[in-house]
Each structure stands twice: as structure tokens, then as C-alpha cells.
Amino acid sequence: xxxxxxxxxxxxxxxxxxxxxxxxxxxxxxxxxxxxxxxxxxxxxxxxxxxxxxxxxxxxxxxxxxxxxxxxxxxxxxxxxxxxxxxxxxxxxxxxxxxxxxxxxxxxxxxxxxxxxxxxxxxxxxxxxxxxxxxxxxxxxxxxxxxxxxxxxxxxxxxxxxxxxxxxxxxxxxxxxxxxxxxxxxxxxxxxxxxxxxxxxxxxxxxxxxxxxxxxxxxxxxxxxxxxxxxxxxxxxxxxxxxxxxxxxxxxxxxxxxxxxxxxxxxxxxxxxxxxxxxxxxxxxxxxxxxxxxxxxxxxxxxxxxxxxxxxxxxxxxxxxxxxxxxxxxxxxxxxxxxxxxxxxxxxxxxxxxxxxxxxxxxxxxxxxxxxxxxxxxxxxxxxxxxxxxxxxxxxxxxxxxxxxxxxxxxxxxxxxxxxxxxxxxxxxxxxxxxxxxxxxxxxxxxxxxxxxxxxxxxxxxxxxxxxxxxxxxxxxxxxxxxxxxxxxxxxxxxxxxxxxxxxxxxxxxxxxxxxxxxxxxxxxxxxxxxxxxxxxxxxxxxxxxxxxxxxxxxxxxxxxxxxxxxxxxxxxxxxxxxxxxxxxxxxxxxxxxxxxxxxxxxxxxxxxxxxxxxxxxxxxxxxxxxxxxxxxxxxxxxxxxxxxxxxxxxxxxxxxxxxxx
Amino acid sequence: xxxxxxxxxxxxxxxxxxxxxxxxxxxxxxxxxxxxxxxxxxxxxxxxxxxxxxxxxxxxxxxxxxxxxxxxxxxxxxxxxxxxxxxxxxxxxxxxxxxxxxxxxxxxxxxxxxxxxxxxxxxxxxxxxxxxxxxxxxxxxxxxxxxxxxxxxxxxxxxxxxxxxxxxxxxxxxxxxxxxxxxxxxxxxxxxxxxxxxxxxxxxxxxxxxxxxxxxxxxxxxxxxxxxxxxxxxxxxxxxxxxxxxxxxxx
Numbered sequence: 001x002x003x004x005x006x007x008x009x010x011x012x013x014x015x016x017x018x019x020x021x022x023x024x025x026x027x028x029x030x031x032x033x034x035x036x037x038x039x040x041x042x043x044x045x046x047x048x049x050x051x052x053x054x055x056x057x058x059x060x061x062x063x064x065x066x067x068x069x070x071x072x073x074x075x076x077x078x079x080x081x082x083x084x085x086x087x088x089x090x091x092x093x094x095x096x097x098x099x100x101x102x103x104x105x106x107x108x109x110x111x112x113x114x115x116x117x118x119x120x121x122x123x124x125x126x127x128x129x130x131x132x133x134x135x136x137x138x139x140x141x142x143x144x145x146x147x148x149x150x151x152x153x154x155x156x157x158x159x160x161x162x163x164x165x166x167x168x169x170x171x172x173x174x175x176x177x178x179x180x181x182x183x184x185x186x187x188x189x190x191x192x193x194x195x196x197x198x199x200x201x202x203x204x205x206x207x208x209x210x211x212x213x214x215x216x217x218x219x220x221x222x223x224x225x226x227x228x229x230x231x232x233x234x235x236x237x238x239x240x241x242x243x244x245x246x247x248x249x250x251x252x253x254x255x256x257x258x259x260x261x262x263x264x265x266x267x268x269x270x271x272x273x274x275x276x277x278x279x280x281x282x283x284x285x286x287x288x289x290x291x292x293x294x295x296x297x298x299x300x301x302x303x304x305x306x307x308x309x310x311x312x313x314x315x316x317x318x319x320x321x322x323x324x325x326x327x328x329x330x331x332x333x334x335x336x337x338x339x340x341x342x343x344x345x346x347x348x349x350x351x352x353x354x355x356x357x358x359x360x361x362x363x364x365x366x367x368x369x370x371x372x373x374x375x376x377x378x379x380x381x382x383x384x385x386x387x388x389x390x391x392x393x394x395x396x397x398x399x400x401x402x403x404x405x406x407x408x409x410x411x412x413x414x415x416x417x418x419x420x421x422x423x424x425x426x427x428x429x430x431x432x433x434x435x436x437x438x439x440x441x442x443x444x445x446x447x448x449x450x451x452x453x454x455x456x457x458x459x460x461x462x463x464x465x466x467x468x469x470x471x472x473x474x475x476x477x478x479x480x481x482x483x484x485x486x487x488x489x490x491x492x493x494x495x496x497x498x499x500x501x502x503x504x505x506x507x508x509x510x511x512x513x514x515x516x517x518x519x520x521x522x523x524x525x526x527x528x529x530x531x532x533x534x535x536x537x538x539x540x541x542x543x544x545x546x547x548x549x550x551x552x553x554x555x556x557x558x559x560x561x562x563x564x565x566x567x568x569x570x571x572x573x574x575x576x577x578x579x580x581x582x583x584x585x586x587x588x589x590x591x592x593x594x595x596x597x598x599x600x601x602x603x604x605x606x607x608x609x610x611x612x613x614x615x616x617x618x619x620x621x622x623x624x625x626x627x628x629x630x631x632x633x634x635x636x637x638x639x640x641x642x643x644x645x646x647x648x649x650x651x652x653x654x655x656x657x658x659x660x661x662x
Numbered sequence: 663x664x665x666x667x668x669x670x671x672x673x674x675x676x677x678x679x680x681x682x683x684x685x686x687x688x689x690x691x692x693x694x695x696x697x698x699x700x701x702x703x704x705x706x707x708x709x710x711x712x713x714x715x716x717x718x719x720x721x722x723x724x725x726x727x728x729x730x731x732x733x734x735x736x737x738x739x740x741x742x743x744x745x746x747x748x749x750x751x752x753x754x755x756x757x758x759x760x761x762x763x764x765x766x767x768x769x770x771x772x773x774x775x776x777x778x779x780x781x782x783x784x785x786x787x788x789x790x791x792x793x794x795x796x797x798x799x800x801x802x803x804x805x806x807x808x809x810x811x812x813x814x815x816x817x818x819x820x821x822x823x824x825x826x827x828x829x830x831x832x833x834x835x836x837x838x839x840x841x842x843x844x845x846x847x848x849x850x851x852x853x854x855x856x857x858x859x860x861x862x863x864x865x866x867x868x869x870x871x872x873x874x875x876x877x878x879x880x881x882x883x884x885x886x887x888x889x890x891x892x893x894x895x896x897x898x899x900x901x902x903x904x905x906x907x908x909x910x911x912x913x
Contacts, residue, residue: 451818455770458816459796462809466800474782474795486782488797560878563754565781611873641871641881642750659781661880662746662754662851 036238036299038203040138040154040170041210042177043217044130045198123149131308133180137163137173142307144207145254151214153207153305166235167228170201174229202234207305208297209241212252221247242298246272253293259286271297312348315428316340323362323421330359330422331413335406337427342402345429351398352429353492357391357409361420387419394468394492397456398433404457408464415465459491468492480621481629482565482658559617560635562645562659569647569656574598597634597648603657611639620650635661702894717845720766723759726900727884731865732891736760740864741841741848745857745887752880753869754823755788755902757849761821762789764847769820772796772813776806776825794820807833814840814848821847831860838862857887865889872899879903 127143130152134141140155156169163169177199202213217234222244226234236244245252248271250263263286268274274282274294283291295301316337324330334357345351391412399405462471472488479485600609615634622629630650637643645659717738721728728734736742742760746753765771771794773780778799786792798813800806806826813822814837829837841848854868868885880902886895 451769454816455818458812458818461812462798466798466805466809470799470801472797472799474792474797476783476786476792482781482783486792491796559787561781561784561787562750563758563781563784564750564779565784566779612876614878635878637873638750639873640748641873642748643752643871643880644750660750661752662750 036205037155037157038160038166038205038238039207039210039305040156040166040173040201040203041144041207041214042130042134042152042154042173043200043202043211043214044150044152044177044181045200127152128308130177130180133176134173137169140305140307142305144211144303144305151211152308153210155305156203166203167233170203170233170235171229174199174201174232200232201229202236204236204244205238205241206297206299207303208253208293209236209245209299211254212248212297213241213244216248216252245297246270246275250274253290253297255286255290255293259290262286312344313428314341314344314348314350314352314432315426316344317424317426319424320422323423325418325421327413330425331406331410333425334409334413334427335402337425338402338405338409341427341429342400342405345400345432345435348432349435350432351395351400351435352393352405352431353395353398353433354429354431355393355395355405355409356428356430357393358426358428359389359391359416359418359422360424360426361387361389361418362423386423389416389418391416394463395456396459396463396492397453398435399456399460400435404460408460411461411465463492480619482561482619482633485561560614562643562661564662565645565659566657569658570603572598572601572603572646572655572657574601574655597636598655601655608636608642608644609639610636612637616648618650619647631656633658720760720763720847722756723763724756724900724902726898727756730886730896730898731889735763736847736865738764738847739842739845741838741850741862743850743852743856743861743863743866745852745854745866745868747854747868747870751869751871752882752902753851755880756867756869756882756884757823757851758785758788758790759902760847761823761849765790765794765820767820768794769818769846770794770796772798772819772822774798774800774806774809774813774822774824774826776800776803803827807837810848811837811840813844814846815844816846817844819844819846821849823849823851825851827853828856831862834862861888863888874901 127149131141134152134154138154138156138159142153143149144151144153154173156166160166160169163172181199200214200217202210202217204210204213213234213236217232222234226236228235234244249269250260250271250273252271253274255263263269263274268277271294274290275298279291282294292301296303318333318337320333341352341355391409393405393408393412395408459471468490471491473491474486475489476486477484597610597613600607602608613634613636616632617634618630618632620628620630631647632650633645633647635643636646643661644657645661646655646657648655717740719733719735719737721735722731742757744753744757761771771785771790773785773795775797776799780797782792782795782797785795798809800809803826806824807829810822810824810826811833813819837848837850848863850863857868866887866889868887870883870885872881872883874881881899882902883897883899885897886892888895
């Protein structure tokens with residue numbers, strides 16, 4: 001096996017660069033290497049695992065392996081330290097500056113990044129989307145293992161020629177990935193290899209080898225003819241994978257931390273060094289796992305690609321040969337499609353949380369032009385000859401019953417004005433959730449789940465007809481300013497495509513500031529709503545399980561508040577001329593409400609005579625919001641017994657009516 | 663009403679038929695007071711009483727009012743109409759006290775708030791948990807009536823509070839049927855101008871505020887305009903306190 005001399009030769013990087021002077025020992029690939037698979041590995045740098053600049057060889061690495069172990073160790077430890085630092089520091093930068101919109105693991109490490117996590121989707125979702133993107137290049141798309149979730153592996157054996165060779169395939173793929181991360185429409189794509197996203201790729205014979213080369217793609221030790229895609233892609237020619245691996249550090253084997261430490265302690269830095277060691281001792285000292293990794297990378301042991309399943313889509317579509325505007329037909333079609341979708345949902349054990357139904361309508365003259373933009377109802381009817389009417393259905397609880405879904409959709413259908421005959425109908429469950437386990441019922445009409453289920457049905461119905469912004473739960477807020485002391489939370493997932501959603505502020509005047517700020521209100525809403533939704537239903541069910549608790553006993557201590565609060569305080573015209581009725585009460589009024597309470601005032605064209613007032617309750621708050629509020633509130637009773645909630649503005653002493661004790 | 667016509671030949675009336683000859687002789691010499699009393703009893707029997715559907719009766723949240731009502735409260739599965747004499751009259755507070763009782767087992771209170779001026783913290787003050795509140799803000803009257811109907815029809819809802827301005831008879835009847843179906847308490851706040859309109863509500867109350875003393879407790883005059891099961895119109899004065907209510911009633 002490997003002798004000392006052999007070892008020296010094998011580790012010489014200059015020899016390895018030549019690729020011709022490879023030792024012909026056990027390092028050589030077994031017979032049938034030309035039949036070896038070709039694997040493409042894509043590494044999305046900085047997205048999930050290692051930082052983008054971590055996998056760069058030391059500048060003078062070529063001298064390191066064969067040179068003295070001491071200097072190599074010093075360099076290595078310096079490199080390790082840099083890696084640790086950069087893994088903490090450079091991650092957010094590489095994530096956000098380079099246009100990686102969706103990120104992940106870094107949110108846990110970097111405090112600032114956590115704030116942005118609301119607008120980002122989870123890494124697994126992104127990975128699935130990327131895998132979907134990659135499926136056009138290869139039928140097998142997956143990951144190599146749980147320890148390397150930032151890389152996608154494609155089996156491109158026998159598919160490269162379809163795209164004009166491996167280099168062309170890799171560049172096309174990299175371009176698509178970069179476009180995905182840039183998030184731009186295809187018209188404004190950047191050239192592959194630009195700085196939009198840090199994507200590195202490699203094609204090698206083995207998954208492990210491709211992973212290693214992709215991660216050390218910028219190591220600067222590859223022959224120029226292997227490189228393409230402006231230095232981001234390395235294509236290792238068939239059969240050269242062991243040679244390529246030999247010049248990489250042992251980190252490229254994805255070994256465990258303990259093993260790495262041990263290897264470090266023994267000054268074994270390079271795969272070539274490791275390879276030169278006797279196999280038996282290697283396994284005994286470092287465990288079989290390391291040896292397996294080595295064998296897998298070199299192609300002596302099979303390494304599976306764990307395929308990423310495409311996320312299931314629950315959709316059904318029907319294209320009509322003869323477009324129709326007949327509602328009965330359309331409803332029948334809708335029922336049929338909903339049955340299909342609900343069947344798919346039931347099979348997967350999940351229910352729809354949001355359902356989208358798209359009706360593509362042609363114009364009256366019958367010309368149907370393919371246009372994918374969704375045009376809202378009643379708008380631009382004469383501009384385009386095709387409109388896509390979109391019905392969005394949000395649901396309080398996951399639902400997969402076709403009849404109920406149809407009832408909810410028909411609530412919207414009946415208000416819809418069709419601009420023309422419908423040429424195709426598409427139904428899709430856009431958001432799904434796991435369906436709670438339910439005992440099937442023997443008799444039709446017997447509803448399972450009791451109150452909670454029925455409440456969900458009610459909320460679904462209300463939301464479906466009135467819109468999600470009209471059906472609200474209540475959350476008290478720790479705010480002194482009365483109009484901010486609570487916020488309404490929508491009970492279902494607001495639909496992002498809902499045109500009414502843009503008018504969020506008008507519909508929900510007292511929506512919490514958390515949801516109002518920023519242009520991405522809807523995204524934030526979705527998050528918060530889901531939590532609120534859950535807590536609301538949990539609360540309801542919790543309360544239902546404890547019926548013995550009397551709500552009267554649980555009395556929340558709160559200051560006196562009116563049941564009707566005007567949206568805006570209304571200034572009143574106060575008249576200080578003592579009228580006959582209020583003159584007698586003046587003294588009493590003054591006693592309780594300082595000296596400035598008007599004995600009578602005019603509001604909405606009516607004259608109110610103050611009989612008594614309780615107060616003041618001073619509220620001075622909101623300076624940090626930029627709209628300081630200083631008010632002295634009084635509960636005022638008029639001589640007829642009506643009670644109003646008024647305040648005196650502390651700055652200018654004006655009087656406002658703010659509420660009514662209805 | 664229609665149900666009474668159906669139920670009149672039922673066994674409930676048989677003893678009455680036997681009593682008829684016994685009562686007849688002293689009907690003519692009896693003083694008119696007695697005649698009226700007899701007629702009242704017969705009317706009550708014909709109307710098949712207050713709680714026709716046999717639902718649970720919930721307290722109104724006001725002891726004095728409970729004493730006046732035949733079952734000791736509002737029957738679930740029915741509509742209660744509050745006619746508010748003025749803004750700031752305390753009517754909604756009275757209604758919410760009944761809603762609190764109806765929602766005691768954790769059922770939600772649906773508030774159909776078309777003007778968007780309902781202030782939930784005040785409801786919390788009265789004793790309704792924020793998590794029980796479900797506020798619906800429809801934009802049109804048709805939507806409002808539909809939402810009331812839907813909410814009333816849902817058996818999971820404890821009570822529905824709404825401010826329907828004008829309701830036509832068909833809609834009103836539909837709401838009443840929905841309440842019977844769902845079994846919740848429908849609390850409708852309407853202006854006093856609706857006093858002359860026919861109503862399908864089980865109980866109609868006119869609420870007027872009275873100027874109180876220096877106490878924060880409100881004084882209200884409640885006029886029992888209509889109540890199935892009792893034929894007499896009563897007016898009572900109640901005092902709404904924060905914790906317990908004390909009130910005296912007068913006919």
C-alpha cells in the first residue's frame with residue numbers, strides 16, 4: 001500500500017495539478033470509472049451553513065501539505081479562527097448584501113436578522129423551490145445529507161448533452177438560481193456569475209466529490225480549463241475526482257467535529273494525507289465514518305442523493321372547449337373541481353386554509369388572449385380581451401369538505417360579475433394545514449367537533465362574504481390612549497392578492513401599529529394572524545372546557561370606559577353663558593370638575609346641559625409616537641341622564657366629545 | 663300568533679274546557695278586575711308562555727328586571743329588542759349585562775358593528791372576556807342583516823349584539839327563526855322611533871336614562887313594552903352598579 005515515498009508524491013500539489021503524474025496505487029478509481037455518474041453540486045453560499053468566504057484555501061496552500069507540519073498547522077489554526085469569526089460576522093452580509101432574499105439559520109445568530117425574519121421564508125421552503133427549479137435539468141434533485149442542507153445535488157448523468165454540455169448546463173442552472181434570488185422578473189436578469197447571489201457549483205463523479213469541489217471552488221487551485229462561469233463553476237473531468245479531492249483540506253469530507261479536532265492535532269490537514277494512511281488504522285483511530293466519507297467521495301462507496309420531494313400541490317383545472325357564462329354550468333364545474341381538490345387534500349391528510357379560484361374570462365367578442373395578469377373585477381374591461389377573475393377564500397380552520405368549500409365560494413360567486421364567458425376554471429388550495437383527527441360520523445348531518453367546528457363554519461361564512469378585514473377578534477393592548485387600548489386582529493389569513501387588502505388602514509382604523517407600519521403589512525399580518533387565530537380558537541375551546549368558571553367572577557379591573565367610542569374626538573362648541581337650568585348646577589359642577597367645565601355645550605346641533613361630571617382622568621402619553629396626547633377625561637351626565645365621555649385638551653383647553661356611555 | 667293557533671286544541675286546553683262551565687256562572691256577576699285577570703291567564707296559556715321552545719333562561723344581569731320577567735330572565739333562542747331613547751342612555755350596557763350571562767359558558771359574543779364605534783375595552787369592563795368577542799363590521803345594511811342571521815343561526819354563539827336600524831318584517835321573522843334555530847340570545851338595539859313598528863322580538867324594552875345623584879351607578883327607567891307570557895306593561899326603575907345591582911320596581 002502507500003509507502004512514505006508514495007505519500008510524498010501523492011501529496012505534492014504540483015503533481016496533482018498535472019493530473020498525469022498521479023500515483024497508481026489504491027487511489028486509482030476502480031474499473032468502470034468511465035461509467036461513473038456525473039453529479040452536479042450547487043452550493044448557495046452563506047444561505048444556511050458555512051459563510052461564503054470560509055472555504056478559501058490559505059494563500060500559499062500549495063506549499064503547505066508537503067512542507068513542514070508546524071507551519072501548516074499554524075496556518076490552519078489561523079484559518080480556523082477566521083472561519084469562526086466570519087461565520088458569525090459575514091453571514092448576514094453575505095445573506096443580505098448579495099441579494100439572498102430568503103434566509104435562515106443566521107436569524108438565530110444575528111440579533112438584527114431576527115427582525116427581518118418575518119418577511120423571509122424558511123430555508124427548507126426555499127430549498128424546495130430551488131429543487132423545483134432544478135428539476136428541468138435532472139430528474140434526481142436532492143441533498144447529500146442533513147449536515148449539508150445548503151447544497152443541492154443533481155444527477156446530471158446523461159442529461160448534459162441536452163443543454164449543450166456540462167459547462168452550458170451548469171451556467172444555465174446558475175443563471176436561474178441567481179435570477180431566483182434576485183427576485184426580478186426574467187426581463188431584468190443579471191448575467192450568471194454576477195454578484196447577485198453567491199452560488200457555486202461543481203460537477204464531479206461522486207456526490208461527496210462534487211460537494212467538496214463546489215465548496216472549495218474558489219480555492220484557486222484548479223486548472224483553468226476546469227473553470228467556467230467566471231470562476232464559480234468547476235467541472236472536474238470524468239475520472240479526475242480523486243485527484244481533485246487530494247488537494248483539498250479534510251474539511252471537505254464533512255467529518256464530525258471530534259474527528260476533525262483529532263486530525264488537526266495530528267497535523268493531518270489534507271485529504272491526500274489522510275488517504276496515504278493505512279486504511280485499517282484509519283478506521284480504528286478515527287472511526288468507520290471518516291473512512292466511509294473518504295470512500296464515498298472517491299467513488300469507492302455509493303453515496304445516495306436524498307431526493308427532495310416536491311411539495312404537494314392541491315389544484316385542479318378545467319379548460320372549456322366552449323366558453324360559457326352560464327352560472328349553473330360554472331357552479332357544476334366548480335363543484336367538480338372542488339371535489340378533486342378536496343380528494344387530494346383528504347389523501348394528504350390536510351385541509352385548505354386558503355383557497356384560490358381563478359376564472360379566466362374572455363371578452364364578449366370571444367377573442368381569448370392568453371394573459372396571466374390578474375385583473376380585478378370591473379377594472380380595465382375594455383383594455384384586455386382576457387381577464388382572470390380571482391376569488392380568494394380564507395378559512396378559519398383547515399377544511400377539506402367539498403360541499404362546505406363550495407358553499408363558501410358560492411357566497412362570493414353570487415356577487416361576481418362575469419365580464420364574459422369563462423374559458424377555464426382553476427382551483428387551488430394555496431395554503432394548507434394538517435387536518436385535525438376526527439372520528440368519522442355515521443349519520444349524515446351529524447357534526448363532529450361541536451361548538452368549535454360550528455364557530456369555524458360561521459367565521460368562514462362571514463369572512464367569505466364580508467371579507468377577512470370585516471371579521472375580527474379583539475386583543476387588549478397595554479396603552480393608556482383610549483383609541484389604542486385594543487386592536488382588532490383578523491381571524492383568518494388575509495389574502496395577499498385581495499384588492500381590499502391595500503386599503504387595510506381604512507378598513508381597520510384601529511389596527512395595531514405593529515400591523516400598520518411598513519409596506520409589508522400583509523405579510524406581517526399573515527404571521528400574526530396565524531398566531532392569533534390559533535390563540536383565539538384555543539381560547540374558545542379552553543373556555544368551553546371550563547364552563548364552571550363564572551365570567552362575572554373574573555372581573556378585570558379597568559377604568560370606566562364608554563361602550564361607544566367615536567373614531568375621532570369631536571370638538572364641541574362650549575357656551576359659558578349660564579343658562580337658567582345650569583346656573584343652579586354650576587357650583588356642583590365646579591366642585592367636581594375644576595373650574596373650566598362648560599355648563600352647557602353644543603354637539604351635533606344639539607344643546608347639552610351638564611348636570612354632573614366625574615373626573616378628571618388625566619392621560620398624557622404618546623410622545624414617543626410623535627403625536628403627544630394630553631387629555632383630561634370626564635364622564636359627564638346631562639340633565640336628561642345621558643352620559644358622555646369628554647375630555648379637555650391639556651394644551652389649549654378645548655373640549656372634545658370622545659365617547660358615549662350607550 | 664301562529665303557533666298558539668296550532669297549539670290551542672292540544673291537551674293544555676282540555677282542563678280549561680272543563681273549567682269553562684264552572685267559570686261561566688260567575689263570569690257575569692264578577693267584578694271587571696277578575697274578568698281581566700281570567701282573560702290574561704287564558705291569553706298567557708294561548709300564547710304558550712314566555713319560553714316556547716323550552717330553552718334555558720338566562721338572567722338579564724339586572725335583578726330587578728329578572729323579577730319582572732316571567733321566567734326570571736331572557737329565554738335563549740329568542741330576540742330581545744332594546745329601544746334606546748337617546749344617545750348615551752345606557753341601553754347597550756344593559757344589553758351587555760344580559761350578554762355576559764348568556765356567554766357565561768365561554769361561548770362567543772358576536773357584535774355586529776356596522777358604524778364601527780363599538781369599544782371592546784368597555785365590554786371587558788362589564789365582564790366579557792376579550793377572547794369571547796367576535797366583532798363583525800359589515801359595510802351595508804343587507805350585509806348587516808345577513809351577518810346577524812348567520813351569527814344567530816350558529817349554535818356555538820352565546821349572544822349576538824347588533825344595531826339594526828330598520829328591519830322589514832320578513833327579515834325580522836327570519837332573524838327570529840334563526841335565533842330559535844341557533845339557541846343564542848339576540849340583542850337588538852334600536853332607536854325609540856321603532857316603537858310603533860310590529861316586532862318579532864320575545865321581549866321589547868324601552869330604556870330611558872334618569873339623572874342620578876352623585877353616584878356613578880346609572881339609573882334607568884325600563885318600560886316593558888311587550889313580553890310574551892305577561893300581558894301587563896310595567897315600568898321599573900333600576901340602578902346599574904358595577905358589581906351587584908339594586909333596584910326597585912313599580913308597576
